[in-house]
Amino acid sequence: MSQVAYLGPEGTFSGILARQRFGKKADLIASAAIEGVFESVLSGSTPLGLVPVENSSGGTVYDTIDLLIRHAGSIYIVEELALDIRIALLGRKGTPVKTVYSHFTQIKHHAEWLKIHHPEAILVQVASTATASERAAADPKAAALASPGAANIYKLDILATPSDGQEVNVTNFFTIARKPGKTPAADRTALVATLLNQCGSLHKFLGPFARQKVTLTRIVSRPVPGQPQTYVFYIEVEGAESDPGVARALELAKRQAQSISILGTFPLGRRFRS
Numbered sequence: 051m052s053q054v055a056y057l058g059p060e061g062t063f064s065g066i067l068a069r070q071r072f073g074k075k076a077d078l079i080a081s082a083a084i085e086g087v088f089e090s091v092l093s094g095s096t097p098l099g100l101v102p103v104e105n106s107s108g109g110t111v112y113d114t115i116d117l118l119i120r121h122a123g124s125i126y127i128v129e130e131l132a133l134d135i136r137i138a139l140l141g142r143k144g145t146p147v148k149t150v151y152s153h154f155t156q157i158k159h160h161a162e163w164l165k166i167h168h169p170e171a172i173l174v175q176v177a178s179t180a181t182a183s184e185r186a187a188a189d190p191k192a193a194a195l196a197s198p199g200a201a202n203i204y205k206l207d208i209l210a211t212p213s214d215g216q217e218v219n220v221t222n223f224f225t226i227a228r229k230p231g232k233t234p235a236a237d238r239t240a241l242v243a244t245l246l247n248q249c250g251s252l253h254k255f256l257g258p259f260a261r262q263k264v265t266l267t268r269i270v271s272r273p274v275p276g277q278p279q280t281y282v283f284y285i286e287v288e289g290a291e292s293d294p295g296v297a298r299a300l301e302l303a304k305r306q307a308q309s310i311s312i313l314g315t316f317p318l319g320r321r322f323r324s
Contacts, residue, residue, distance in 0.1 A: 052076040055090035055099040057083070061180035061200035063324055067133045067223055068100050070322045083177060084113045091226055092124060099226045103130075104268075106220045108155025114224065115270050115284050122242040122311035127224045128231030130238065132321040135219040137179075140206040141186055141193030147171050147209075151182035152195035159219055160195060163212040168193075197324055220321075230314050236290035238267060240313035243283045243303070244274075251306065252283070258302035259287060262295040291315045 052072045057064040058080025068078050079096050081087045087099040101114045118125065137156055141147055147168050150157070154175045157164070164173065171193075176182050180203075182194035187204040194206070201208050213219065245251040259266060268286040289296045291312060304310050 052098065053079060053096040055079045055081050055087045055096040057081060057087060057101065057178055059178070059180045059184065061183055061197060061203045062178045063133055063135060063197060063221060064100055064102060064178075064223065065180070066197060066199065066324050067131060067322055071100070071131060071225075071319070072098075084111070085117060088117045088121060088125060088226070091228060092121065094228070097227060098128075100131075101224055101226060102221050103224050104222045105135075105155040105159075107159035108153075110270055112270075112272070116272060118224075118226075118240075118313055119242050119272060119282055119284060122313060125226050125228065126230045126314035127240050127316050128227050128233075128314060129225045129316050129319045131223045131225065131319040133221050133223065134321065134323045135221055136198060136211075136324045137195050137213060137219070138198040138201065138211050139193050139209045140183055140196050140198075140201050140204070141209045142190060143207045143209065145190055147193045148191040149174055149189065150193050150195060151176050151185040153177070153179050153182065155221075156195040160212045167210070167212075199324075225319075230312075231316050233315075233317050235317060236315040237288070237318040238286050239289060239291045239296060239315045240268075240284070240286045241300075242311045242313060243285060244308040244310075245281070245283065245306070246308060247280050255283075255303050255306040257306075258299040262299040262302075264289060264295050264299045 054068050056068045087101050090096045091099040102111045103114045149172045151174050179196035183196045183200040183204040186192045186194035265288040270284040271281045274280040
């Protein structure tokens with residue numbers, strides 16, 4: 051039986067994806083925060099963890115990126131998955147909505163809809179859409195932007211579906227483990243690079259990838275705590291670490307960096323629907 055840690059509580063999109071990806075017999079362990087998922091994998095409590103990394107409307111999930119950087123060399127990405135997000139406003143029929151709870155990505159994505167339909171409501175960001183449903187269940191005048199499936203779990207009514215069906219709202223997730231994945235076909239390689247704090251260092255570092263015609267698919271800069279004006283970069287490139295072009299680009303790029311840590315070579319998995 052697979053044991054997988056995910057961002058809980060029950061009813062989150064992480065949990066929905068984990069159940070679809072790993073099957074009904076998987077032993078899913080809910081964590082209250084993304085850091086808890088990492089701790090579960092690092093401690094060996096669960097072999098795998100599932101964490102969100104990017105939302106098509108809300109952008110990068112910086113908690114995940116920061117933890118990948120912090121634990122580079124101890125945690126590896128073994129696959130990337132995608133989930134089409136469906137959102138509903140959950141509450142109690144016939145009751146005015148005074149407060150709306152949700153994760154920041156959903157509040158951001160549906161801000162205009164909320165302004166039109168619930169202009170007086172106070173918008174409150176919480177750790178997950180399931181937490182939002184818990185809060186709404188405990189407050190008769192509150193609602194939550196959450197998965198339609200959470201209505202049954204938390205005994206709420208579906209008041210509305212903000213999206214008109216034409217919008218595509220996708221969240222990407224990483225499956226993480228303590229060891230690199232073993233796959234014959236890899237689509238991405240992720241790495242963490244610490245660069246010299248000098249003019250042109252990023253340009254010099256990226257040059258080898260351009261010359262080797264290696265496509266960068268994701269790059270995120272993060273500040274180094276306690277070191278003002280110093281940044282570390284999370285980078286993904288197209289292809290496996292063993293591909294000749296990628297291998298040569300990494301060899302040359304290392305000469306322009308203080309350090310490089312490989313976070314894994316991994317496939318892009320299936321796209322699921324919530």
